[in-house]
Amino acid sequence: MGTNLDLPSTKPYLIRAIHQWCTDNGFTPYLAVSVDARTRVPMEHVRDGQIVLNLDYEATARLEIGNDVITFQARFGGVARDLLVPIGNVAAIYARENGGGMAFEPEPAGAVAEPEGSTAAPGRDGEPEPPKTPPPPAGRAKLQRVK
Numbered sequence: 001m002g003t004n005l006d007l008p009s010t011k012p013y014l015i016r017a018i019h020q021w022c023t024d025n026g027f028t029p030y031l032a033v034s035v036d037a038r039t040r041v042p043m044e045h046v047r048d049g050q051i052v053l054n055l056d057y058e059a060t061a062r063l064e065i066g067n068d069v070i071t072f073q074a075r076f077g078g079v080a081r082d083l084l085v086p087i088g089n090v091a092a093i094y095a096r097e098n099g100g101g102m103a104f105e106p107e108p109a110g111a112v113a114e115p116e117g118s119t120a121a122p123g124r125d126g127e128p129e130p131p132k133t134p135p136p137p138a139g140r141a142k143l144q145r146v147k
């Protein structure tokens with residue numbers, strides 16, 4: 001049996017599965033995201049180049065976990081914001097209550113096709129610009145293996 005290099009990544013399927021597992025079991029699904037120029041998130045909440053987002057259905061509107069991007073609307077300080085996270089930028093998805101979930105290897109910006117409708121402009125020399133706000137130190141999320 002041969003391998004097919006054109007197969008889609010399993011990552012978005014695993015993200016959807018862990019999200020559903022969290023929801024089915026009454027847990028709050030959190031998404032840890034590596035932020036770069038392709039990511040549309042509130043930059044004032046980015047710490048150490050990462051942001052953790054609540055993906056619970058009660059905390060989001062119009063949540064779509066696609067094969068290339070995750071899009072949804074969430075409120076920050078009472079203001080609704082549209083968010084876009086490329087699948088390649090997802091570092092982990094886990095349950096807030098017990099840390100059960102899955103972590104992923106980071107994918108370099110060039111390894112993933114640009115999501116449709118992406119308006120992020122690269123910095124000089126074609127490299128993505130780092131977040132503007134210098135992030136203060138933050139703790140790391142506790143992850144556990146789900147069996």
